Amino acid sequence: MDFRFNEVTIAGGFLHDLQEKNRKVTINAVYDRFADTGRFAALDCNWKEGDEIKPHIFWDSDVAKWIEGAAYIIAKHPDAALEEKIERAIDAMEANQWEDGYLNSYYTAVEPENRFTNRDHHELYCCGHLIEAAVAYYYATGRDRFLRMMEKYVELVDRIFRVEHSAVFDTPGHEEIELALVRLYRATGKKKYLDLAAYFVNTRGTSERDKNIVHGRSYHYLGTTAYAQSHIPVREQLEADGHAVRAMYLYCAMADLYAETGDETLRKACYALFEDATTRKMHITGGLGSIRVGEAFTLAYDLPAERTYNETCASIGMMFFAQRMLEQEHKGVFADVIERQLYNGMLSGVSLDGKSFFYENPLEINVKNHVRTRFNPKEEKYPITQRVEVFKCSCCPPNLTRLFSSFERYLYHVANGVYYVDQFADSTWSEGGATVTQKTKYPQNGKVTLTFAGVKRAAVRIPGWCESYKCNVPVTVKDGYAYMEAPTTVELDFEMKPVYYSAHAEVDESAGKVALMRGPIVYCAERIDNPVNLHRLVLVPEMNATEELDPLTGLTRITVDALISAPKAGGLFQKVDNVYEKTRISLIPYYAFANRGETDMLVWCRYKD
């Protein structure tokens, strides 16, 4: 089986509102932008030299992810118009699928003679996303046309890569097919797909051919195969390295293969990679991949606030990976990381109105740096200050739509007879004869009411940020979960209050600073709310925090005591003699930054203890 598809219904609250916005606005906004830019028309494969809009090597994946997200939507909310759009896209793909099964709008139209000659040209990446779309559509509608098309393509891929080795490369430059093949296996029961997934994962990092490929300009890590995690066998990769999204998709496949085969060497590597990524290379917002060039991991504790990259897709990919680990390992730390992405570094990827997106998610904006580099921004880049409706490389928007419409997946899982409550949202879960109903206003407050029917053992995550909570039933806490026997009605209250966090001592850019969190939400200060140079603000231990409901987000806006620092004397430099003026500053949830025009922002703020 695939995801927890129909077993969970999200009924209300924060996640439900996000899903509604996705369903009513974003899925259509993304469709329109994709249609405008020619991504759907490209499926007709009739481009010719001189035509204005030329297909791109990754457009099939954009369309595929959009279809996948739309499929999850129509599974819950039948929508004839949406279904029609999907069917038309499948029609076009079917009409242009080769006899031998090949399916790729770019190569078919632009250079059919060159298929499988360029490791970096995303063919298997696009194939993988199409597989995921086909699986999702099958589960949503029962229709298997698309699924059969993809099976046919996979037969070809299997023959060329695993049997003949007749492509120019052995493993794809961008991972994705591996995890997709596991989904295909789980959807069809056909073990050959699992074997092919294992083939790609096991071959990665061992192929001399792949290592010797001279990569083109688009390869940011020229000369190194760590960019695509191809430098050493995956089981030997114990540090998160290279392009962050590629890494996450590979780690997903490794976790999937462990789940299917019990291969402890994969499990060991997954734990090491998860630990390295989340305890040394992740921002407090969950952001991953701290450098623009290569969109990649760098070194431990290298977490600059402004010049980081933190691709939205990397946060989404981490949610995928952590969920797979969670379903095997049942440890709160995995669900904690999902929660961190969910409410912070992933969610910042979309605007509050659901129509525009961030690719990169910095923890600081200094508008002046765009003035500083106005003459030649190419050599010293700073994050854009406003979300945009579509990007040239538009992987993040449809990744968001398919994530939002499948939030159900992340709330619960069952293993060894234990019903796990992983995330908090108004919802109902029916599985294996049992029913769990959850009511909560999370993340606004930490009160959670769970009603169980037919559940012998349950385990509820105690969020990692939570210092103190109440529970009305006896529990045994293990690995971040509160285990309970034969629960009926369980009332929990995870105490939420504003707390200042500091970073590891080796995170240079956060030295002497703090970030505010309340429950799972990371906060930020925007200049539009605090008309003073944010770098002059100094937070203090005694917050005297006041909280008010903010119409901007529907969540809490927090106001705290602070100081504004200034030298007593004027001039460019002076003997130190700082004066600190008391003030109050207003912080909003980080994910909501940059929704009110161009303004400075920071998460990490100076602190005086």
Place this chain on the structure above:
Amino acid sequence: MDFRFNEVTIAGGFLHDLQEKNRKVTINAVYDRFADTGRFAALDCNWKEGDEIKPHIFWDSDVAKWIEGAAYIIAKHPDAALEEKIERAIDAMEANQWEDGYLNSYYTAVEPENRFTNRDHHELYCCGHLIEAAVAYYYATGRDRFLRMMEKYVELVDRIFRVEHSAVFDTPGHEEIELALVRLYRATGKKKYLDLAAYFVNTRGTSERDKNIVHGRSYHYLGTTAYAQSHIPVREQLEADGHAVRAMYLYCAMADLYAETGDETLRKACYALFEDATTRKMHITGGLGSIRVGEAFTLAYDLPAERTYNETCASIGMMFFAQRMLEQEHKGVFADVIERQLYNGMLSGVSLDGKSFFYENPLEINVKNHVRTRFNPKEEKYPITQRVEVFKCSCCPPNLTRLFSSFERYLYHVANGVYYVDQFADSTWSEGGATVTQKTKYPQNGKVTLTFAGVKRAAVRIPGWCESYKCNVPVTVKDGYAYMEAPTTVELDFEMKPVYYSAHAEVDESAGKVALMRGPIVYCAERIDNPVNLHRLVLVPEMNATEELDPLTGLTRITVDALISAPKAGGLFQKVDNVYEKTRISLIPYYAFANRGETDMLVWCRYKD
């Protein structure tokens, strides 16, 4: 007349030692590197297509500045070998000077048909430096061959630019000829050179032709003429903008023209430009031009420590400009700025052994950032960590040699019967029948003994950093100078002690930090002396400073109390609970950084008040 050439002799101490190193090591090291790279051979103008070493458009200026520096040296220390090198260079230039006076090794050899067709190709820039070299050589030796050669070239320049307008452009892309022409006027007494200087300065920013030139790739400020200060007439330029070295050379010429003509509009602009540059756009080390791209000024208070540029030549250019202002205005602030460059941001441009150089002079080095960007440093650049012996564009080394060998210029000036003591060094000054002898160990301590003979009025600068001093004679202090009547022996003691400075509140990158100075010297902490992550260090108001003579520099090394901050708990993020461990840290003069291998460094350090 030209500089205070023979009137001043530097006899001992810090500046003398720098001059000796320059004379014994640097002038020859630079010659050797220039010879190796073909800069002297290029003067023979016999390059042909296919030859390995092709001349560059700026090589004449490198040679010229080297000659100028060597000339100042032989003026004081006759050196037959050095003289021979100069003479040979002049021979080659003379042999290849065109009938009509044109003199340029690049164009003559590579594209003679294209002279004066590219505003950005440095022809007048090279001409200007050659003029300065010729003037210096004339004063040093009495030989005027080179001077006459340059006069002949200038006749051509005058005809083409001022009379015929027959070049493709009206004013040069890189200023230098303007100030050089004033030197030529002062050396020869021929007013036509002053007129030509004025023509170039007055035409700049008014030429439609110049504004419409499409600049090539080498022009970092594509599309804007502010890069070369050509956007508006110079008298309307009230903010320091564009390429910092170009700016400084232009401002020098503006100050020169004011000195020669009394044009108050130029004076007003010079004051505004000096103030903007030094009170809003200058680092505490004196560094100017805070962005790599364009090597340029940016906006007020944009002074990043690590990503600044601070070209050595810009600091040198500011010394040139400030000295001109000082000689007209007699205000301590100008000499203070010279002093700041002299002991800090200019001096860091050369290694302690005199053989290698920095182009850029950052206030922070984080070696890890080279690891961070190891895969593609082109898109996110950090300053190099070690000086090099020669650069492709090698303007800084010979600029340093000519500055060092003419330090005499900056020590004193006389105006309106007042003998001004501007900088402090063991020296003797004889001018206008008067003699001033100075003895001091500055910058090691602030004791200065002056002996005057035949001086009715003198004025000694009270350094801007100095809070308290003693003087054994009555003085009237005005604009940073202590005026004294009929002085004979004057003993001053400018109290030097370590002091922490903070920056203007709008200098974001220095927020919450301090820099240490002692007298005129800015200090820095290097990791090699302080084996802990420098970003974890926190300075405190009670320094408990100890000072010891450091063999590295011959100056004071300062050790102060500090704290090392760390979160009490481990982990990537934790509820803030910092512990501060007491420690002592050791700081050295900034100019001496990066002389002991690759190591982290910072000037601005966290501070807890």
